[in-house]
Amino acid sequence: MKLTNVAKTVVLGLAVLLASSAFASNKGTLLVGESFEVSGQQLKAGEYQVRWDGTGSTVEVSFFKNNKEVAKTSAKLVTADKAYSSDSAILDHSNGKATISELRFAGKKFALEIGPAEKAEMSSGK
Numbered sequence: 001m002k003l004t005n006v007a008k009t010v011v012l013g014l015a016v017l018l019a020s021s022a023f024a025s026n027k028g029t030l031l032v033g034e035s036f037e038v039s040g041q042q043l044k045a046g047e048y049q050v051r052w053d054g055t056g057s058t059v060e061v062s063f064f065k066n067n068k069e070v071a072k073t074s075a076k077l078v079t080a081d082k083a084y085s086s087d088s089a090i091l092d093h094s095n096g097k098a099t100i101s102e103l104r105f106a107g108k109k110f111a112l113e114i115g116p117a118e119k120a121e122m123s124s125g126k
Helices: 002-024
Strands: 027-032 036-038 041-043 046-053 058-065 068-079 088-092 099-104 110-113
Touching (some): 027 088, 041 068
Antiparallel strands (some): 036 041, 068 110, 099 110
């Protein structure tokens, strides 16, 4: 009887640990070496904190600079065959401007794909 209670406690503890680590994985940091666009919104080169929320394959992505939200867009969560080795922002230069098209994070087996039709929104700063 006592062994059953210990097993239940261990299982419950593992469930809480896994749930909390899943929530913690919805953010990352990117260093972008040139000015770029996020779905039409021009951002300067530099370090950005990125957070995403949502369930399923579509998520809302927010870009933060100095703890202030500077752009927001939606993205598609796509799986990868293996975990990425580093954080990176994939830039598309095909239209003459550096446009962000994908975000990859070290140790994650997924990427955030930002489509060209999505519209970024400026934060109101509130």
